[in-house]
Amino acid sequence: MAPSGEAITHLLGEVGWQPEQLARRLNECAERHGRSERLHLKTPYKWKKGDVPRSPWPSLTMALLSEQLQRTITLDELGWPDDGFEALPASAGLELPWSPAGALQAAEVVNESEGMMHRRMFLTLLGSALTSPAHEWLITPPSRAAASTTGRPLSPEVVDHLDAVTASLRRMDDHLGSGQTLGLVRQHLSTVVGVLRDRRYADSVGRRLHATAGELLRLAGWLSFDNGHHSQAQRFWIAGLYQAHAAGDRGLGANILGFMSCQAKDLGQLRQSITLAETARASYPATSPKVSTILDLRAAEAYANNRSVTDTRRALDSAFDRLTDTRPDHGDPDWSYWVNEAQAHAQAGYCYVKLEDWSRAREHLRAALRLQSNEYTREGALRNALLATTYVQQAQPDLDKALALGDQAVQTLTGQVTSARCIKHVRNLVGALGPYRRTPAVRAFCQDAKDLIAT
Structure with missing residues (x-):
């Protein structure tokens, strides 16, 4: 030594x-x-x-x-x-059988109390380790029956109530952000895991319970990612794939892969982001236009970050086409509620920002802001920050419009919602304004944004 x-x-x-x-x-x-x-x-x-x-x-x-x-x-x-400190990969403890029992164990492992984890450090998965869980989920044969024969019987109505709470938590995230919602999601997940473990139920009820747990793990992963905790997000999403497999729910699994793709691009893993997005698209049987739209938008984001103009436009065209398709008789999954015309325009705007096509980005972001129902949300703050950036980066910068939009984003993120991901875009806006720091209004905005960015 x-x-x-x-x-x-x-x-x-x-x-x-x-x-x-x-x-x-x-x-x-x-x-x-x-x-x-x-x-x-x-x-x-x-x-x-x-x-x-x-x-x-x-x-x-x-x-x-x-x-x-x-x-x-x-x-x-x-x-x-x-x-x-015990430094472990984010997949540690999640090398489990692709079965209902393995899915239950995965949920218990990732939702253990923080007190048990304070001396353990999970390292963010990069490279092929990012896509390995997706590949396993894709090729594993369908799961065996998800029934349980021990404990007191459970009626399907209980799952209805659990799903109603899950839906409320999804919508709470829209308005409060990740910082204030994750604890509630983890508590509800503990309840669902307890029901899976301790009650008796038929196969159909068991599959619904696993789908509920999978959606909560998807949501917990999203909240962790939005708050900048990448390894924690990966653990929740891997466990969510186990639940999707146990439930036999390809849409849920594909949606989780879409979120993993979104994170991969933020980590600079651009090839893996495309792989995850395309795996999600290929694995989904296209039974819901809304879900297909989500997966197309994820692919567009992945290609835009890789500066692939043709593939980005092709994926966006597909997304807008699918969005207008006839809704299926069985309905869309409740978790797809957020996809609408405003969101599609917002994500298209993001793609064109990445491609540095400022006029197209501005067109889509303006449409998104015009169509949104409430500007004081995380998505509203994100759209304002991105639109402000287009006004700074265009050939003839319009600082007045950029600063007005930037102020709106800062106010929302300071007093309404918490989102490390959105704060990162405000930080990018402040960086883009760097050459104009001698302008008093720019200097004042950067000073106002300073405390927010420091968080």
Whole structure:
């Protein structure tokens, strides 16, 4: 074991980073894993001189350097003692049978109390590890019967009540955001898991219960992702795939893959984002136009981030075409309620922002804002921030319009809803306004946004 100063100096040289770069990447890594701690940019210089970092920086450094160098770096190699954290991939504990029993265990594993997890750190899945659960879900044969023969009998009406609570939580998220809703979702998930485990029910009721648990796990993953906790989101979504399989619900599973694709693009995993989006589209039997629209929009986002203009436009055209298709006799899944013309325009606007086609982006985002029923929501804040960005980035910037829209987004995110994902777009807007900081109105807006961005 080399002295710690020599080891970290050697590894930094191998990866090509200065100490300040290591500190920045570690702060990003901490944020990605839901940690609140942050490093001063000069601190790693002390490590090069032999100082031993405090927890959780040894485990985070080990994980980050292993990721960069594509080999396992240990604390022993770094010359640092164990800091008490167990660093595990987000899929840890979820290598389970694709059966109702495996699905139940997966839900119990990911919904364990936070007190049991405070010394455990889950590392965000990247590369092929991101798409592996999707592939397993896709190729696994249909699940066996989901009935239970132990405990007191359960009537289908109870599932109706559980689903009504789930629907309320979905809509609560629209108005409160991720920060205030996740705890309630986890509590309700615990109730559903308890019913799955302890009651007696027929196969049809069991499949409905697994679908309910799967949708709650999908929602918990979305709330975690929206709040910037990527590894936690991945754990919920993988467990959700187990539930979708046990329920025999291809639409639910495809929807989860769509959300995983959305996260992958935010993580810079662009090829994996496309793979997940196309797997979702290919796996769904297209029985609901709304669900098909959702999956097409996810694919469009993935292609837009990869700067594939033709594929983006093709996916958007398909989404708008499907949105007007006749509704099926059996109805659409309740979780697809959010897809409407306003949302389709909003996501098309996002795609064209990524493609830097400012006029088309503005056309769609204006339509989305015109059609939305309530501007003081997370989606309203996101649309305002994106539209503001188009006014800054166009050939002749219109700062007055950009600042008015930016102010609206900041007010909503400060007083109405919480969303780390939307705050990131406000941060991007502030960055785009950088060249105009000498303008008093721009300087005032950036100052107003400062506290929000700091969160």
